[in-house]
Amino acid sequence: MIEMSTEQWRPSQIVLVLQGGGALGAYQAGVYQGLHEAGIEPDWIIGTSIGGINGAILAGNSPGDRLIKLREFWSRIGRPSLIDESWISAVGGGFGSAFANLNTIMRGIPGFFEPNPRAVWGVHAPLGADAAAFYTTEQLKRTIAELVDFSTLNSRHPRLTVGAVNVRSGDMKYFDGREMALDVEHVMASGALPPAFPAVRIDGELYWDGGIYSNTPVEVVLDDMPRRDSLIFSVNVWQPRGREPETIWQVLGRYKDIQYSSRVKSHLARQEQIHRLRHIVQQLSARLPAEERGDPDVQEMASYGCRTTMHLVRLLSPRLEGEDHTKDIDFSQAGIRARWSAGYADIRRMLAAHPWDQKVDPLQGVVIHESTRLDTQGVSENKHDNHMADQMHPAIAAE
Numbered sequence: 001m002i003e004m005s006t007e008q009w010r011p012s013q014i015v016l017v018l019q020g021g022g023a024l025g026a027y028q029a030g031v032y033q034g035l036h037e038a039g040i041e042p043d044w045i046i047g048t049s050i051g052g053i054n055g056a057i058l059a060g061n062s063p064g065d066r067l068i069k070l071r072e073f074w075s076r077i078g079r080p081s082l083i084d085e086s087w088i089s090a091v092g093g094g095f096g097s098a099f100a101n102l103n104t105i106m107r108g109i110p111g112f113f114e115p116n117p118r119a120v121w122g123v124h125a126p127l128g129a130d131a132a133a134f135y136t137t138e139q140l141k142r143t144i145a146e147l148v149d150f151s152t153l154n155s156r157h158p159r160l161t162v163g164a165v166n167v168r169s170g171d172m173k174y175f176d177g178r179e180m181a182l183d184v185e186h187v188m189a190s191g192a193l194p195p196a197f198p199a200v201r202i203d204g205e206l207y208w209d210g211g212i213y214s215n216t217p218v219e220v221v222l223d224d225m226p227r228r229d230s231l232i233f234s235v236n237v238w239q240p241r242g243r244e245p246e247t248i249w250q251v252l253g254r255y256k257d258i259q260y261s262s263r264v265k266s267h268l269a270r271q272e273q274i275h276r277l278r279h280i281v282q283q284l285s286a287r288l289p290a291e292e293r294g295d296p297d298v299q300e301m302a303s304y305g306c307r308t309t310m311h312l313v314r315l316l317s318p319r320l321e322g323e324d325h326t327k328d329i330d331f332s333q334a335g336i337r338a339r340w341s342a343g344y345a346d347i348r349r350m351l352a353a354h355p356w357d358q359k360v361d362p363l364q365g366v367v368i369h370e371s372t373r374l375d376t377q378g379v380s381e382n383k384h385d386n387h388m389a390d391q392m393h394p395a396i397a398a399e
Contacts, residue, residue: 009309009356012228015221016042016058017235020049020191020211021260022328024237026336027317028054029070030343031235036067038351042233044159046174046220048210051235052162052190053144059160059177060148069147074340076111076143078333079104101326108135109331111143113197129167129206133198137188144184154181162190163210163217167199172213174220175202215260218312222271222366227308231356235343237317240265253325268312268368275365281305283363306365311356314370318342346371 016035018028028051035041041063047055057073058066108114113135118127127133153160160177164186175186189200189207199206210217218234240261245251282305285293292298320338323330355369 009229009311011231011311011356013043013230014040015044015046015230015232016055017216017218017221017232018045018047018051018055019235019237019260020047020051020193020209020215021237021317022050022193023331023335024317024328024339025050025054026074026339027237027343028235029074030340030345031233031315031347032058032070032343033067033340034344034347034351035233036063038348040351042158044161044221046161046163046217047190048163048215048217049191049193052187052210053140055160055162056144056148056153056182056187059158060150060153062152073143073147074336077109077331078336079109079331080333101329104329104331108139110139112140112331113137114139116198129199130201131198133194134196135198137192137197140191141184141188144187148184148187150181150183153177161217161220162186163214163220164189164192164200164202164207165210165213167206167208170213172210173207174210174217211260216267219267219271222275222310227306229308230310232310232312233347234312234314235317236261236314237339239316239319249324253323253327256325256328268366272364272366272368275306275310276363278304278306279363279365282307308365309360310366312366312368313350313356314368315343315346315350316371 016032018025032054042058045055045059047053053073054070057069061069106115116127116131116134116136118125118131119134154177156177160182161174162182163172163174165171166173175182175189185200185202189202190210192198192200192207193209193211197209199208201207215238216234216236218232221230221232238261239257242254242257243250245254281302285298285302285305288298293302317339320327320335327335350369350371356367360367
């Protein structure tokens with residue numbers, strides 16, 4: 001078991017932030033396995049789309065059952081290869097992965113989604129706001145109901161937050177278990193990615209997948225009140241950086257990565273700046289004479305200050321050889337095993353390094369730790385503060 005060092009800094013809460021990304025969410029399951037084996041359980045889980053589903057499974061089960069239920073979910077939706085995918089990759093002219101995933105497109109995934117028979121009438125057919133999609137997700141609803149105990153989930157240990165977008169207003173909505181009782185509809189809404197999946201109605205309003213608005217909801221932690229010293233594991237499955245695409249096929253993949261990585265770096269840079277200003281306000285307030293600090297107006301201004309420290313650990317799923325823009329529907333057993341294995345290995349390396357124990361500038365409220373990854377396309381992906389080496393590793397079985 002890997003022990004988490006507490007010599008320098010001890011968080012008040014452990015937060016797990018999970019991106020959306022369909023089949024890529026198997027990487028998140030591997031990350032959780034590594035945390036679980038290290039004796040680290042999240043106090044708060046924030047998820048979007050597949051991250052919301054993984055999060056609900058974790059929050060809706062006791063610690064001893066979480067990994068079991070997570071394995072069961074991914075076992076249910078994993079599909080065997082009906083054809084030799086390595087052969088297709090070799091002769092498919094760059095379309096190998098898409099050919100391999102054609103079965104998913106045509107037939108869906110048992111336990112998850114299946115083609116909407118009414119959609120055959122065409123994209124202009126009046127299916128109704130609650131059914132206008134290429135697939136139906138009633139199977140997923142049953143799967144979630146079987147694997148998630150909502151009485152356990154609503155005990156708020158851990159707290160669960162899932163993100164969805166209001167279809168009419170276009171506003172992001174975070175359904176927070178601290179503020180309300182969550183049920184299967186909230187989880188389904190977080191994963192209702194249009195136009196594949198139908199919107200989900202909650203309290204009279206329709207909602208779509210939160211990933212179309214913000215697929216990396218780290219800001220939820222940094223904007224939370226009251227703030228607490230936090231160790232945040234942000235598990236990312238879309239590549240923010242990549243090579244210049246030279247074909248239209250490559251353009252489709254690069255476009256999707258950029259779209260769903262959600263401008264993470266610019267958002268974090270802004271949050272770092274805001275949190276630094278909170279620290280400055282707090283220190284300036286402390287320098288005021290006692291009689292000034294008692295003034296109601298000064299107290300209100302001082303309330304914008306903050307002393308909390310947020311250590312944000314960013315983990316990034318690797319590119320797999322031969323993947324393309326259909327990688328988020330690669331529910332092959334081999335793909336799930338490879339991504340699960342990658343998440344497991346990555347979090348073990350990060351826990352072994354425990355960079356959050358390093359001393360930091362007292363004014364630095366948000367401290368980001370990233371691992372260096374050299375992906376299969378030769379793109380150098382980020383640098384860790386300790387220059388920790390992080391290479392591609394062999395896949396191991398998820399079971």
